[in-house]
Amino acid sequence: MTVPVIIDTDPGVDDAVALLLAAASPELTLLAVTTVFGNVDLETVTGNALRLRSLAGLGPVPVAAGAARPLVHPQAERADHWHAGDGLGGCAAELPDPDGPVDTRGAVPLMAHLLDTAGAPVTLVAIGPLTNVALLLASHPEVKPQIGRIVAMGGSLSGGNTGGAAGFSTAEFNVYSDPEAARxxxxxxxxxxxxxxLDLTLRCAVDGMWLDALAAAGPxxxxxxxxxxxxxxxxxxRSGRDEVALHDSLAVLEAAVPRTLRTTALPLEVVCDHGPARGVVLADRRPGATGRLVDVALDADADAVRAEVLRRLQSLR
Structure with a gap:
């Protein structure tokens, strides 16, 4: 039996890799792709998702647009310096034209409908800001029993990849984009x-040889x-090394092959004030700490993860 999944995303270069990885993972049945503001604006990421659906050969999988802004405060920064203005490294126009329109129901209504009618628990793979997921849980609590689990890429327990409120790296981008939704x-x-x-995704970065092998694998x-x-x-x-962190692919791989990543159950807090720690995710490691537990992926066989992601992508020849 395959795992039904909905991918909520803000493509994004690493999101693009993750979407093609989902297409290359036979364990997954992709029910929908929903988009959220993030790396670039909502209109651009939605267009990117449509083009990536064509590239991946996902056929009738619906693509629906979601939140264009955070729940409360404006987004503090975007990531076009990493992903280029079109979100896809300046190459969006080179990808196949969309093979169908955007689903007009919108992200949250579509998610709620798919969850309500699913015959098995659905995994939500959230690889952008968590705004759509927060809105879904708030507006449709009746569908929560149909969510098998949420697999989210976001947060960092040891430093971030954003400018941060104080002008230096304090928080991870997805959480920093909407801390209230993440909380x-x-x-x-x-x-x-x-x-x-981020702690784990950076340790699983792929090198130039890996990327060259990907380029040689087919059109x-x-x-x-x-x-x-x-x-x-x-x-x-930025690093002086020929490597790339494919952050979001780890979430797709974990959804396809549960326990690929080694997790620790921890109570978390997300800082939502406007000081220098805005968007920081804190893990309460004190003995006897109470609160809702989240399975935080802190370790993995990095070589095995890299090899498996490449093997699956190469199957898309």
Whole structure:
């Protein structure tokens, strides 16, 4: 039996890799792709999702647009410096034209409908800001029993990848984009959740040889590798190393093959004030700490993860 999934995303270079990885994962039945503001604006990420649906050969899988802004406060920063203005490394126009329109129901109504009519628990793979997921849980609490779990890429327990309120890296981008939504999902709700933080995704970064192997794997992978190239350049300029963190792919792989990542159950807090720690995710490791537990992925066989993601993508020839 396959796992039904809905992917909520803000494509995004690493989101593009994750969507093609989902298409290459036979364990998954992709019910829908929903989009949320994030790396770039909502209109752009939705267009990207439609093009990526065509590239991945996902056929009739619906794509629906969701939140264009955070729950409460304006988004503090975008990530077009990483992903380019079109969100896909300057290569969006090179991808296949959309093979169908956007679903007019919108992200949250579509998610609620699919959950309500699902014959098995659905995994929500959230790889952008958590705004759509927070809105779903608040407006349709009746569908929560149909959510098998939420697998989210976001947060960091040891430093971030944003400018942050104080002008230096304090928080991870997805959580920083809407801390109030993240707090709703990670702290206030009780739906089973696996969180994959920046701490682990950076340790599973892929190198230049991996990316070259992807580019040589066939036309779809070659198109994906061109999308990644701008991202690769940004990583090289910032770190001095020829590597790329494919953050969101870890969430898709964990959804397809549960327990690929080793998790620790921890109570979390998300900082929502406007000080220098806004968007920071805190884990309460004190003995006897209470509160809702989230399975936080803190370890994995990084070599095995890299190899498995590449193997699956290469099957898309």
């Amino acid at each position: 709703r999902v990670l702290v206030e709700e009780d739906v089973a959740t696996t969180l994959i933080p 779809r992978c070659a198109a994906l590798a061109r999308v990644v190239e701008h991202y690769r350049t940004q990583f090289r300029e």
